[in-house]
Amino acid sequence: MKLLIQALMAAALINAGAAFAQDATRGQKLFDECAACHSPDRTAKDTVGPSLHGVVGRKAGEGADFRYSPAMKRSGITWSADTLSNFIADPQKLVPGNRMPYSGLPDAKDRADLIAYLQANMK
Amino acid sequence: MVTKLKEVDAVIVGLGWTGGILAKELTQAGLKVVALERGVHRNTAEDYALPGVRDELRFVHRHDLMQNPARDTITVRNNVKQEALPMRRLGSFLPGDGVGGSGVHWSGHTWRWTDNEFKVRSMYEARYGKNFIPEDMTIQDWGITYAELEPYYDKFEYVAAVSGKAGNIKGVIQPGGNPFEAPRAREYALPPLTDIQSSKMFSEAARNMGYHPFPRPSANASRAYTNPDGSKFGACQYCGFCQRFGCEANAKGSAHITVIPIAMASPNFELRANSWVTQVLKDPAGKKVTGVRYTNLMNGEEYEQPAGIVLLTAYAINNVHLMLLSGIGEPYDPVSQKGVIGKNYCYQTGVGANLFFDDHNFNPFMSAGGSNHTIDDFNANWDFDRGPHGFVGGFTIGAGFNTSLPIGNRPVPSGTPAWGTAWKAAQAKSYQTAMNIGSSGSVMANRYNYFDLDPTYKNAFGQPLMRMTFDYKANEHKMGELAAKLVNDIAKAMNPTSFNRASSRQSWTVVPYQSTHNTGGTIMGVNPKVSALNKYLQNWDYHNLFVVGANVFPHNGSYNPTGPVGALAYWTADAIKNRYMKNPGPLVQA
Amino acid sequence: MKDDGINRRDFLKGAVAGGAVATTAAVGMTPQAAQAQQKPAAAPASPGYSYLNLEEAAFVEAMVDHMIPADQYSPKGTDLGINIYIDRALAGGWGKGDRLYMQGPWKVGHPNQGYQLPLKPADLYRAGIAATNAYCKKTYGKTFDQLPAAQKQEVLVGLQGNKIKFDSGLPTNTFFGTMYQTVMEGMFADPIYGGNRNKAVWKMIGFPGVVAVHAQNIEKFRDKRYVVEPLGIADLS
Numbered sequence: 030m031k032l033l034i035q036a037l038m039a040a041a042l043i044n045a046g047a048a049f050a051q052d053a054t055r056g057q058k059l060f061d062e063c064a065a066c067h068s069p070d071r072t073a074k075d076t077v078g079p080s081l082h083g084v085v086g087r088k089a090g091e092g093a094d095f096r097y098s099p100a101m102k103r104s105g106i107t108w109s110a111d112t113l114s115n116f117i118a119d120p121q122k123l124v125p126g127n128r129m130p131y132s133g134l135p136d137a138k139d140r141a142d143l144i145a146y147l148q149a150n151m152k
Numbered sequence: 153m154v155t156k157l158k159e160v161d162a163v164i165v166g167l168g169w170t171g172g173i174l175a176k177e178l179t180q181a182g183l184k185v186v187a188l189e190r191g192v193h194r195n196t197a198e199d200y201a202l203p204g205v206r207d208e209l210r211f212v213h214r215h216d217l218m219q220n221p222a223r224d225t226i227t228v229r230n231n232v233k234q235e236a237l238p239m240r241r242l243g244s245f246l247p248g249d250g251v252g253g254s255g256v257h258w259s260g261h262t263w264r265w266t267d268n269e270f271k272v273r274s275m276y277e278a279r280y281g282k283n284f285i286p287e288d289m290t291i292q293d294w295g296i297t298y299a300e301l302e303p304y305y306d307k308f309e310y311v312a313a314v315s316g317k318a319g320n321i322k323g324v325i326q327p328g329g330n331p332f333e334a335p336r337a338r339e340y341a342l343p344p345l346t347d348i349q350s351s352k353m354f355s356e357a358a359r360n361m362g363y364h365p366f367p368r369p370s371a372n373a374s375r376a377y378t379n380p381d382g383s384k385f386g387a388c389q390y391c392g393f394c395q396r397f398g399c400e401a402n403a404k405g406s407a408h409i410t411v412i413p414i415a416m417a418s419p420n421f422e423l424r425a426n427s428w429v430t431q432v433l434k435d436p437a438g439k440k441v442t443g444v445r446y447t448n449l450m451n452g453e454e455y456e457q458p459a460g461i462v463l464l465t466a467y468a469i470n471n472v473h474l475m476l477l478s479g480i481g482e483p484y485d486p487v488s489q490k491g492v493i494g495k496n497y498c499y500q501t502g503v504g505a506n507l508f509f510d511d512h513n514f515n516p517f518m519s520a521g522g523s524n525h526t527i528d529d530f531n532a533n534w535d536f537d538r539g540p541h542g543f544v545g546g547f548t549i550g551a552g553f554n555t556s557l558p559i560g561n562r563p564v565p566s567g568t569p570a571w572g573t574a575w576k577a578a579q580a581k582s583y584q585t586a587m588n589i590g591s592s593g594s595v596m597a598n599r600y601n602y603f604d605l606d607p608t609y610k611n612a613f614g615q616p617l618m619r620m621t622f623d624y625k626a627n628e629h630k631m632g633e634l635a636a637k638l639v640n641d642i643a644k645a646m647n648p649t650s651f652n653r654a655s656s657r658q659s660w661t662v663v664p665y666q667s668t669h670n671t672g673g674t675i676m677g678v679n680p681k682v683s684a685l686n687k688y689l690q691n692w693d694y695h696n697l698f699v700v701g702a703n704v705f706p707h708n709g710s711y712n713p714t715g716p717v718g719a720l721a722y723w724t725a726d727a728i729k730n731r732y733m734k735n736p737g738p739l740v741q742a
Numbered sequence: 743m744k745d746d747g748i749n750r751r752d753f754l755k756g757a758v759a760g761g762a763v764a765t766t767a768a769v770g771m772t773p774q775a776a777q778a779q780q781k782p783a784a785a786p787a788s789p790g791y792s793y794l795n796l797e798e799a800a801f802v803e804a805m806v807d808h809m810i811p812a813d814q815y816s817p818k819g820t821d822l823g824i825n826i827y828i829d830r831a832l833a834g835g836w837g838k839g840d841r842l843y844m845q846g847p848w849k850v851g852h853p854n855q856g857y858q859l860p861l862k863p864a865d866l867y868r869a870g871i872a873a874t875n876a877y878c879k880k881t882y883g884k885t886f887d888q889l890p891a892a893q894k895q896e897v898l899v900g901l902q903g904n905k906i907k908f909d910s911g912l913p914t915n916t917f918f919g920t921m922y923q924t925v926m927e928g929m930f931a932d933p934i935y936g937g938n939r940n941k942a943v944w945k946m947i948g949f950p951g952v953v954a955v956h957a958q959n960i961e962k963f964r965d966k967r968y969v970v971e972p973l974g975i976a977d978l979s
Contacts (some may be wrong), residue, residue: 061376065384099978202978240858389956463911508889514965517956518963518968558930559926579815
């Protein structure tokens, strides 16, 4: 019974997530927050942070031609909408000692839209 | 053996803010431009990234981004009777080198200097009479007006991501801004930075005393920003490592992330780093300069780079040095007061008080370069009557934190032992519970404060060092005394447990650090008798030579200099593009 | 807050630091002081000196332990590695005057003209230690490191206030100023330079170190103390 309730709640949460009606277009605008360091292009070079092309599904600290911090490499995270949202909410909380100079995007809707954009930006 | 290279349209000497602005503007106008930078080429991704950038010892105390005095320095003395000796290590000021220049490691404070400075002599004479200005105070009008420069201030502020609150938009006073500023066309590029606790407390006290505090305008992006050229800024993280450091978040306005990459993307532009210019070359007829000579620091080879236009855009001191080394214009002589090159060197003055509290915690390590609230009641405020005080100029007073790191910034109450458990106890308590109120004051030009070539000491290229003769005069002492009194009054009003009183600086000394705001030496002005450059920063003698930087200021104000330095670079770029290129020759008839 | 990796790294560094402590502890230390130091580890692994000779090392160890005693605020100077910091600073580019204009002629000049000695910092340090020990032997019959605390204090105060004059003509306050500067650097610089071991001094004052994303902390911690385990450069390397 308890498990069932948890499952229902989880489903409700997912639905709630969907109810945000993630707006990738708005997310693209929000990407300005990241654009000083990250590029959405696959072929980005000489940027301060790694390219975020196709980041969803990537293992943290791998891929993209970039020197990741040891903290990121050993985090064991695979980037999903959830882990990305957790990370962007407070990067030092999820991966302490990572090198990204960013204090976080506190608004859940902003994060959802931003991640929707990153998910759409896979090709 | 000097290798002569192919002529280019323009050669730029020094690639910081001014060189970067001119490089971008002139390449976009179609000129072939070569920039010679004596330092190395660094970038954010490799050189200013975490964790290496968080190294106070390396960047603040070992001067990693600064010029190396082992290779070239200046000699210093307080007056003409003294023998000048080399500044053997950096101290009082810290000129940068490398691509991006001092703009990489500045704090971002960006002010608009007003007609109080540009018309200094005429305004003071009109209000107080000719006798108010001492005979040896060689201040003069700049030949430019605030109204002329306003659009260029605006341009620079929007390029550099300046965060602030306007105080005067087209003559309408704006709440929250500096009511004494000159009218601006529009708001700042970005809203002001988040107030830190120390600034907030200072503002409350100052407001209660009838003053007009406002957030200091600063090129620290208060939010993510794309400037009009498309350069991207991240939001400032208030990391507390600003002054002396490159910004790892690309949140600080710097030429290396704005104008320089744009120039570098142009096929018209070439950067040669590690290239030390030793001389500007002149044609025998004495009407034009023909290029520059430089040494490639990677192999010691010498080159001559011919150019249609020569732009000196190095640090202020280095620009003056190169003019003197090249024999351009008549060197200034303080006895006869003839000559112009080296004239009117100025610095700044300042006082500060440390306040110690039992009931507050300031987190000094959380701050932007510009986390500061300031009052301008004794500076841009022309209603402040200097008459009873007997000085020309003014001073700002402000409070906040900027790069308050533990090796260098650990005030303890006066009388605390310098070591031992008692010292540690004070240190453990004060680091987070002490704050500072500081004042920065203008320095008026004086007949005996100047640059020339040193008769004795040489640099690594066998050339004479430049000699700086400078001291504070009665004008600065009077101003410093009033500033110290006012700082102490505000400190008292803030009701700290104790405070170390501010006191006026007496004599200039080469240690410790004071400010990298050196001005003058190749000043702009209304005619070639009194100045080296016309109002477009064009040399009066050689019309294809432009010299850009704080070295063009005929005196020094209390504000940080980068605002007018950046604005004047755009102003000069426009003059070259729109007028000089169409009809090369003097832009102002002597 | 910290993940396992960082804890493990800290643990490893602590073990090495503890080793150094154990080594220096063997050299003439009071039982109280030995007690005051943190977690002496079994394996001795002194980082060793690359510039200081035996007499200089003894001087520097005694000086930093006197200036920075073990107390409730921090371990003592040698346990913080300040002696190691100083040795490395003198052996490295700074000690060798890599950013010092070293061409003559040499003149005494006015204090406003700044440092004018024909000595690189490492030379100045060496000469200053020799001169201080000569003074101590003449005055007390012992070198500085052998003096009781009260006399060490007298000597340091005398150097600081320029009351002691060196026979060699070396300016006392210039030596003291350089020495004091290096003690402060060894205290407060990042631990990668050998001092501030275990970030103990940053903990003492509450400096958080290299991770500094405070855009949201300004309001969150307004007028409140921000307490985190400090991280140094090595923790993110």
